[in-house]
Amino acid sequence: GQQVMQIPQYQHVQEGEDFTTYCNSSTTLSNIQWYKQRPGGHPVFLIQLVKSGEVKKQKRLTFQFGEAKKNSSLHITATQTTDVGTYFCAGQEAAGNKLTFGGGTRVLVKP
């Protein structure tokens, strides 16, 4: 079945620095979504990418969808303490309505 892998599993970042988390699917995707889960909370939708090579920005967050629609990345610039949490990518294939979640990247920010 479809598998979605995320790296790194943990990301320790100094406040003010940039980092990137990567997401790879074993199959071609119809779309990919990104979610953020704060400690003790539930996942909250960040963005959806649909087109091959698509790039979207949300303030300090930049999301990219690979040309082959099998991988994606999230780049955060000038990390702040409010960025703490786990970032999940979730891929959906063309057939069916399931979202398959990656393992998540747990982000810890050092002030």
Added chain:
Amino acid sequence: GAVVSQHPSRVICKSGTSVKIECRSLDFQATTMFWYRQFPKQSLMLMATSNEGSKATYEQGVEKDKFLINHASLTLSTLTVTSAHPEDSSFYICSARKGARAEAFFGQGTRLTVV
């Protein structure tokens, strides 16, 4: 944005008893809802897809007789953990989507502890 409400947020039950968790979409109709299980510091594992008016679709390895799902209306799905055991202790979370390709709205989750 759309709101999905899940209740209860925490429950402690004795081993052998059953626990029902409710998931409601408050401002939209959801023909499909999804139930996930999340272990500490791990990802969301899809347990089953709840379909309004029909049987749920369970993922491989999930016991349908243990995790009973009922989706009796367009705004309510329930997950009943039957004959709970300590290994069933986990964070259970539901989600609903407005469309087959739409974003997922998650409930607040239910932390189940079986003692």
